[in-house]
Amino acid sequence: MISLKGKTAIITGGSRGLGxxxxxxxxxxxxxIGITGRNVDQLRSVSEKISGLGVKSAFAAFDVSxxxxxxxxxxxxxxxxxxxxxLVNNAGIGKMGTLExxxxxxxxxxxxxxxxxxxxxxxxxxxxxxxKGEGDIVNVASTAGLxxxxxxxxxxxxxxxxxxxxxxxxxxxxxxxIRVITLTPSTIASDMSIQAGLTDGNPDKVLxxxxxxxxxxxxxxxxxxxxxxxxxxxxxxx
Numbered sequence: 001m002i003s004l005k006g007k008t009a010i011i012t013g014g015s016r017g018l019g020x021x022x023x024x025x026x027x028x029x030x031x032x033i034g035i036t037g038r039n040v041d042q043l044r045s046v047s048e049k050i051s052g053l054g055v056k057s058a059f060a061a062f063d064v065s066x067x068x069x070x071x072x073x074x075x076x077x078x079x080x081x082x083x084x085x086x087l088v089n090n091a092g093i094g095k096m097g098t099l100e101x102x103x104x105x106x107x108x109x110x111x112x113x114x115x116x117x118x119x120x121x122x123x124x125x126x127x128x129x130x131x132k133g134e135g136d137i138v139n140v141a142s143t144a145g146l147x148x149x150x151x152x153x154x155x156x157x158x159x160x161x162x163x164x165x166x167x168x169x170x171x172x173x174x175x176x177x178i179r180v181i182t183l184t185p186s187t188i189a190s191d192m193s194i195q196a197g198l199t200d201g202n203p204d205k206v207l208x209x210x211x212x213x214x215x216x217x218x219x220x221x222x223x224x225x226x227x228x229x230x231x232x233x234x235x236x237x238x
Contacts, residue, residue: 001221005030008056008081010074012064012121013091015042017190018140021209022088023050025217032056034077034084036091038063056081064091064117065109074124086136086220087125089118089162094155107154114158115165122169126178134177136220139166143186143232159184163230170229179227181219185212186234207235 009026013019014035023033027050035050036059037043043059050057058080060073078084092114095106118139129135144152145159163182170180188207212233219228 002223003030004217004220006032007085008032008034008083009086009088010034010036010077010084010121010125011088011090012036012117014088015039015046015059018185018188018209018212019088019090020046021213022090022216024053025210025213026086026220027053027055027057029217029221030055031086032081034058034060034081036060036062036064036073036077063113064121065112067116067120070117070120071124074121078125078128083132084125084128084135085132086138087121087129088138088140088216089121090140091117091121092140092158094152096151096155098151099153102154110154111158111161114155115161118162119165126173129173129178130176134224136179136181137169137173138181138183138216138219139169141166141182141184143184143234146184146232167229170227174227177224179224181228182230183212183216183219184230184232186232187238188212202238205235205238207233 009031011019011023014023015037023035027033032055033050040061043061047057047059058077060077062069062073064070095110122137141162142159144156145163148156166182173180215233
């Protein structure tokens with residue numbers, strides 16, 4: 001296992017749910033943290049908590065579906081934090097509905113946010129990792145991307161595309177010592193899944209954001225000669 005202390009991570013969607021849990025977990029390992037999101041007040045609050053753990057912290061507010069804003073925001077974070085070693089592509093939305101009732105506008109918003117957001121953030125961070133000669137990109141997909149289901153066509157399609165995109169990134173960038181890791185969690189007790197009625201969030205039975213964050217931390221701490229290309233995590237007995 002390697003030490004993460006002194007490294008710098010940017011986490012999209014880092015002000016709540018999975019992103020916040022990952023940010024706090026990595027900060028406890030001594031990682032400097034940049035978080036992104038759309039709510040300035042939430043970002044500032046989480047950033048202050050991260051700073052309280054004794055590491056550098058910064059935030060940038062932007063919508064990951066806007067390419068120019070993503071690049072500008074990430075470049076600002078890299079400049080403020082003095083570099084970047086890790087990107088966690090976590091930002092995403094979940095709009096549910098039947099194929100018959102879900103509008104094409106909602107479909108497009110899900111694809112633009114969940115797929116293009118991952119692409120935009122990765123392409124903004126990639127030049128920095130390439131110049132450094134190593135780095136890590138963690139793309140958060142979903143088991144919904146492995147098998148679609150009723151009422152989740154747009155979400156499942158977006159995550160299936162993220163899996164494929166992430167695997168292409170891994171194939172192209174591993175020769176530059178950049179580890180691209182594709183993670184497909186099952187239902188976790190995040191704000192999005194609870195509000196969508198996918199789980200009651202029972203902490204005695206259902207995966208919690210902290211469980212996922214610990215998993216991400218452990219994968220990143222593996223010796224750099226090792227790459228977890230793809231991985232899934234489930235609740236044991238929900």
